[in-house]
Amino acid sequence: MELINSQIVGEGTPLIILHGFLGMGDNWRTHSLRFAEAGYQVHVIDARNHGHSFHSSEFSYQLMVEDLIHYMDSQQISSAPIIGHSMGGKTAMLLAVTYPERAERIVVVDMAPKYYPVHHKVILDALSTLDFTQIKTREQADHQLGKFIIEPSIRQFLLKNVYRKTSDELGLRINLPVLKDRVAEIGTALPTGTIYEGEALFVIGGKSNYVLPEDIPLIKQHFPKASEVIIADAGHWVQVEKPKEFFEITYQFLQKR
Incomplete structure (x- = not known):
């Protein structure tokens, strides 16, 4: 099984970051350095068919989760907090409900567990x-x-x-x-009835239409301990548009015990 590409920055507690559709780990360079300064060993992942990772004719959230578990095993990471934006957020959600023991907690950036129609x-x-x-x-x-x-x-x-x-x-x-x-795969909903009992934070762009108020009950069904933070003046790329607020909110959540 091929190994997905990563950039590893810093030393300390492992932290995994997953980019969105058509993105790559490089999109998270600034934040990865900040998290590294805060004491994390940051693993910024390129999903299959993205960035420097391998190309494959197969593409789905289930495969991206399996890629990530294979990567964690190769790095001897038994469990880690995971941050994911958009497609990466859906990957983090699916990993959390499928392998809850591997996700210490998750941060989902502007993504809901619902079905999305093709819009790319x-x-x-x-x-x-x-x-x-x-x-x-x-x-x-x-x-x-x-x-x-x-x-x-x-x-x-x-x-x-x-x-x-x-x-x-x-x-x-x-x-x-x-x-x-395979673009329709990106809109796939989280499987019905799946639940993650761990801590989950959903960071929502106030100017984005990806996560709507009516999506919150579905989030709570899958993630009963979920909390939501809306960053008012941000669109879908919350972490890029409001980097300071995003980092502070996320860091506080990661530190919460």
């Missing part, structure tokens, strides 16, 4: 138009994506996937064909 089609279609036989610079890639995606912040997030394969050829780190084919 524009982004995936835009990425599919990047022709690296013609596009030779990130600026050209940005210009091409700009024909479909207005928001510069979303384009910059996506452009982190562009890398130099050779001296004169760019490529994408994500396994785009498989992610396009």
Whole structure:
């Protein structure tokens, strides 16, 4: 079984961080350094078909959970707190209800355990138009994506996937064909009736529509000890838009005994 890629920062209590769909561990670089300064050994994971991790024709939350358990075993981590954003949050939830003894506690960033309809089609279609036989610079890639995606912040997030394969050829780190084919997997709900009795914190962006007030009862069904914090002026990328507030809230939760 192949091992997913990680960046390990600091020494101390293990802490695992999981990125969102089309992201990578590098997105969490600043926070990983802060958590390392606070006494954690931070394991920032690249999910399969993302970042520097292996490409596979198979893609699901169950497989990402199994990848993570395999990784924890390889690092001799019996249990750890897990932070996950969006897709990473759903992965953390599924791991917690499937292997509760492996999740010391979880922090879920702007994600609910509910089903989400497919809503990444524009982004995936835009990425599919990047022709690296013609596009030779990130600026050209940005210009091409700009024909479909207005928001510069979303384009910059996506452009982190562009890398130099050779001296004169760019490529994408994500396994785009498989992610396009399996995109419906991202919206999968947590299995009905699954429960995690440990501590759980849901950090919600006040300007995001990913977690709505009516989702709280479902969160409580799966996570009876869950607490929720809404960061008012943040959208879906809470940790990027409000880094100071996010770190302080999360750190306090991780320290709570």
